[in-house]
Amino acid sequence: MLHSFLILVSTFIINTISTMGYGGIVFLMAIESACIPLPSEVIMPFAGFLVFLNRFGIWWVALAGTIGCVIGSIVAYAIGFWGGRPLVEKYGRYVLISHRDLERADNWFSSWGEITIFISRLLPIIRTFISLPAGIARMNFGRFILYTFLGSFPWCLGLAFLGAKLGENWPRLKVFFAGADWVIIVIIGIGIGWWIIRHFRNQKKLT
Numbered sequence: 001m002l003h004s005f006l007i008l009v010s011t012f013i014i015n016t017i018s019t020m021g022y023g024g025i026v027f028l029m030a031i032e033s034a035c036i037p038l039p040s041e042v043i044m045p046f047a048g049f050l051v052f053l054n055r056f057g058i059w060w061v062a063l064a065g066t067i068g069c070v071i072g073s074i075v076a077y078a079i080g081f082w083g084g085r086p087l088v089e090k091y092g093r094y095v096l097i098s099h100r101d102l103e104r105a106d107n108w109f110s111s112w113g114e115i116t117i118f119i120s121r122l123l124p125i126i127r128t129f130i131s132l133p134a135g136i137a138r139m140n141f142g143r144f145i146l147y148t149f150l151g152s153f154p155w156c157l158g159l160a161f162l163g164a165k166l167g168e169n170w171p172r173l174k175v176f177f178a179g180a181d182w183v184i185i186v187i188i189g190i191g192i193g194w195w196i197i198r199h200f201r202n203q204k205k206l207t
Helices: 002-020 022-033 040-052 058-095 099-120 131-136 141-168 170-174 180-205
Strands: none
Touching: 002 022, 002 040, 022 040, 022 058, 040 058, 040 141, 058 131, 058 141, 099 131, 099 141, 131 141
């Protein structure tokens, strides 16, 4: 069942970007930044792979990913702003937000202040949830948007670049695999599987 789910989500990512183009990147990254488990570590490298295939331009891919991050972060910020921590704790588990994830984001924001929004966009896991404590703390919205954009752009560019580099080596990799298209799906599925398993482990540690 988990295998079928991973294949379904992997195919969804591939089809969304392949069909919607840059808009698909915006859409998927907005989902990820709205604290829904669809990791950018999977989305952006695949978009970068399409850069290698001359479907996209590397800078436009990075910009599309960044715009998606800003849109999704606004949604998460609004949830924290209007609903507060009780709402996040009550319903967060339905999108695999563990208490550990939220506490880690809270601690970062409390320790470093508003600049955390910029720094955390360059860090896995924390970047996904940092908008919630920013909204709960009612951080200045203009600075929130600015720091989110500035921090998200290099993250998206770096992941897209890695995907493009993978593409450069793809002809060699295809020699070792039959059905190369399925290899892409499997790689994406592994990334999503790791994401989900990590969340369930965190939840079990707190029960």
